[in-house]
Amino acid sequence: MSATELPPALAEIRDDFLAITKQERLQLLLEFSRDLPALPERLADHPELLERVEECQSPVFIITEVDEAGHVHLHATAPQEAPTTRGFASILAQGLDGLTVDDFFAVPDDFPFELGLTEAVSPLRLRGMVGMIGRAKRQVRAAIADS
Amino acid sequence: MSVARDDSPAFAGYAHPERLVSTEWLAEHLGDEGLVVVESDEDVLLYETGHIPGAVKVDWHTELNDPVTRDYVDGAGFAKLVGGKGISRDSTVVIYGDKTNWWAAYALWVFTLFGHEDVRLLDGGRAKWEAEGREYTTEPTTREAVDYPVVERDDSAVRAFKEDVLAHFGNPLIDVRSPEEYSGERTTAPAYPEESALRAGHIPTAQSVPWGKAVAENGTFKPVGELDAIYRDGAGLQAGDDVIAYCRIGERSSHTWFVLTHLLGFEGVRNYDGSWTEWGSAVRVPIVTGAEPGEAPVK
Numbered sequence: 001m002s003a004t005e006l007p008p009a010l011a012e013i014r015d016d017f018l019a020i021t022k023q024e025r026l027q028l029l030l031e032f033s034r035d036l037p038a039l040p041e042r043l044a045d046h047p048e049l050l051e052r053v054e055e056c057q058s059p060v061f062i063i064t065e066v067d068e069a070g071h072v073h074l075h076a077t078a079p080q081e082a083p084t085t086r087g088f089a090s091i092l093a094q095g096l097d098g099l100t101v102d103d104f105f106a107v108p109d110d111f112p113f114e115l116g117l118t119e120a121v122s123p124l125r126l127r128g129m130v131g132m133i134g135r136a137k138r139q140v141r142a143a144i145a146d147s
Numbered sequence: 148m149s150v151a152r153d154d155s156p157a158f159a160g161y162a163h164p165e166r167l168v169s170t171e172w173l174a175e176h177l178g179d180e181g182l183v184v185v186e187s188d189e190d191v192l193l194y195e196t197g198h199i200p201g202a203v204k205v206d207w208h209t210e211l212n213d214p215v216t217r218d219y220v221d222g223a224g225f226a227k228l229v230g231g232k233g234i235s236r237d238s239t240v241v242i243y244g245d246k247t248n249w250w251a252a253y254a255l256w257v258f259t260l261f262g263h264e265d266v267r268l269l270d271g272g273r274a275k276w277e278a279e280g281r282e283y284t285t286e287p288t289t290r291e292a293v294d295y296p297v298v299e300r301d302d303s304a305v306r307a308f309k310e311d312v313l314a315h316f317g318n319p320l321i322d323v324r325s326p327e328e329y330s331g332e333r334t335t336a337p338a339y340p341e342e343s344a345l346r347a348g349h350i351p352t353a354q355s356v357p358w359g360k361a362v363a364e365n366g367t368f369k370p371v372g373e374l375d376a377i378y379r380d381g382a383g384l385q386a387g388d389d390v391i392a393y394c395r396i397g398e399r400s401s402h403t404w405f406v407l408t409h410l411l412g413f414e415g416v417r418n419y420d421g422s423w424t425e426w427g428s429a430v431r432v433p434i435v436t437g438a439e440p441g442e443a444p445v446k
Contacts, residue, residue: 030196085190125191125208
């Protein structure tokens with residue numbers, strides 16, 4: 001697949017996945033699932049601020065915020081027994097963090113299919129991650145409209 | 148059967164108690180010659196986070212399905228898959244998984260399509276093993292590959308296709324989805340919107356018996372008396388009935404297929420794996436909306 005222009009952090013994640021074997025990619029996704037950043041306290045205490053991503057089979061909740069400097073931050077939480085979903089959320093939380101709004105919107109919705117996980121994880125499951133990106137973009141659109 | 152069965156009194160009332168093992172039994176028999184433990188989950192990474200020692204993983208989506216055609220692997224594909232995991236034709240296979248064994252039951256049903264004789268479910272699945280604090284390992288299981296014979300898949304006995312369902316009217320159908328999917332309020336399971344259909348509702352005359360009714364709070368199957376009350380008294384199934392069960396893609400109905408076939412002893416139960424994702428998108432098949440089963444179409 002021809003490489004899309006991705007923001008540096010996300011491009012690095014993609015390149016890391018593509019540099020290893022299919023089986024190793026599952027392991028890397030597992031590492032991402034372990035590294036899903038914890039919610040900041042102000043959100044952890046207010047789960048109602050997070051939105052459920054219906055496209056995902058497991059309960060995953062995300063909130064995407066735009067800070068005063070115009071940078072995007074995605075926070076997510078998903079249960080330990082849903083490591084695949086946690087891994088997807090973690091890639092997004094780490095790969096999109098701090099982007100400007102414009103760079104954030106430039107990330108293609110279907111970029112998960114560039115990670116080389118299609119065979120190892122299945123297209124159906126990857127669609128859950130596509131759904132997360134769609135949800136995040138909607139949240140950012142709403143955040144901008146409110147500001 | 149190559150490994151002794153679990154004689155737990157809890158299973159005694161079931162028609163085929165040899166199809167279940169308890170967590171206690173499995174803990175005692177881990178490592179027995181002839182036993183292969185298989186984990187089959189919805190989440191493709193869950194096994195990697197920790198699994199029962201010695202268990203191999205079989206993934207429903209990437210391994211049991213054909214990657215191109217909407218169908219299961221063929222005889223050669225199945226032989227390669229399970230032989231590669233060290234499963235012989237005479238192995239005792241015990242399957243467990245997440246989501247109260249949805250996917251484990253699905254895998255068991257696929258093993259049945261290939262006539263694998265001794266395949267059992269771990270009652271209570273992964274959640275019960277975990278709740279009891281039993282051993283997990285992240286150590287990858289390496290089993291030597293063995294030759295598994297190429298056995299042609301037999302779709303006639305336990306699998307139904309759309310045409311079979313159309314010819315089945317007048318005989319019992321069981322819809323195991325959520326009440327909202329059955330009535331047509333929604334086309335997908337609450338958390339599965341990507342597996343959608345174009346129309347909502349249920350197949351005419353199907354009784355609504357959500358799959359989870361067969362499961363007790365601790366994740367194990369309910370005792371036979373309670374299952375009788377649900378399926379015989381409630382849904383009206385009678386001895387000798389030919390039954391077709393369906394859900395959305397055939398995994399939850401595999402669970403009900405297991406209950407009807409192995410726990411209650413119905414012999415003519417088939418799983419319609421095309422299920423609602425096929426029926427709800429097919430042209431000119433009859434559909435009923437609302438909470439009532441509805442009438443069979445005039446033939």
